[in-house]
Amino acid sequence: xxxxPRKKRQLTEEQRQELRERLEKAREAKQPAxxxxxxxxxxxxxxxxxxxxxxxxxxxxxxxxKLKSMKSWKNSTDSKQKAAYFxxxxxxxxxxxxxxxxxxxxxxxxxxxxxxxxxxxxxxAYHKDGTPKRSVGVWYPDINGVYTLEMQLExxxxxPVPKSEKRASTKRRQTKNAG
Numbered sequence: 001x002x003x004x005p006r007k008k009r010q011l012t013e014e015q016r017q018e019l020r021e022r023l024e025k026a027r028e029a030k031q032p033a034x035x036x037x038x039x040x041x042x043x044x045x046x047x048x049x050x051x052x053x054x055x056x057x058x059x060x061x062x063x064x065x066k067l068k069s070m071k072s073w074k075n076s077t078d079s080k081q082k083a084a085y086f087x088x089x090x091x092x093x094x095x096x097x098x099x100x101x102x103x104x105x106x107x108x109x110x111x112x113x114x115x116x117x118x119x120x121x122x123x124x125a126y127h128k129d130g131t132p133k134r135s136v137g138v139w140y141p142d143i144n145g146v147y148t149l150e151m152q153l154e155x156x157x158x159x160p161v162p163k164s165e166k167r168a169s170t171k172r173r174q175t176k177n178a179g
Contacts (some may be wrong), residue, residue, distance in 0.1 A: 040101030045136075051104065056095055062111045063092045118146070 011019070038053050045052040066088055073085040091113060094106040109115050121140045125133040134140065134147045134155075143151075153159065 038099050042099070042103035050109070051098075053099060056099060059109075059111050060092065060095050060099075062087055063095065067092060 042051065042053055047054050049055075067085070070081075070085045070088060073081040076082050076085075091106060091108070093167075094104070096103045104117070106113075107117050109117055119135075119138045123139050124140070124142065127133055132142070134152070136147055136149050136152055139146050
């Protein structure tokens with residue numbers, strides 16, 4: 001059984017123009033306004049900002065290309081390859097989520113995930129005796145810097161152990177265990 005060819009619809013020039021206008025109007029309605037998919041909190045960040053939408057879009061393109069090249073790793077028997085693929089996939093999802101919500105959820109940032117996110121204290125917490133609660137690696141406004149391990153040891157009344165002493169004590173333990 002053969003199909004009959006469909007007859008071409010005959011339209012006047014007025015009808016064609018009307019259809020063109022309707023199609024153009026529908027296409028305009030379908031396209032989102034510029035920057036609509038980007039959260040308003042980050043929409044106006046300058047391009048020099050490390051987390052500007054323009055830079056993050058570049059990271060997204062880079063990650064998508066990387067994922068395409070790693071596609072076979074998704075079902076790999078090598079656990080390291082599989083893990084690397086899923087890490088990149090999660091990073092891509094986090095970047096896209098950042099553009100939508102304005103909340104950065106990953107602990108790394110950059111085109112190759114080369115930088116670590118550092119934390120900043122915005123509201124201080126205190127112990128019952130009035131001393132501030134602190135975590136190592138967090139930036140605090142009262143000290144205008146990052147709280148380090150040495151600061152923590154000093155606050156707790158301990159002295160930092162020099163690297164030379166650490167090596168010597170490790171060697172002593174190794175010789176005791178060997179003998």
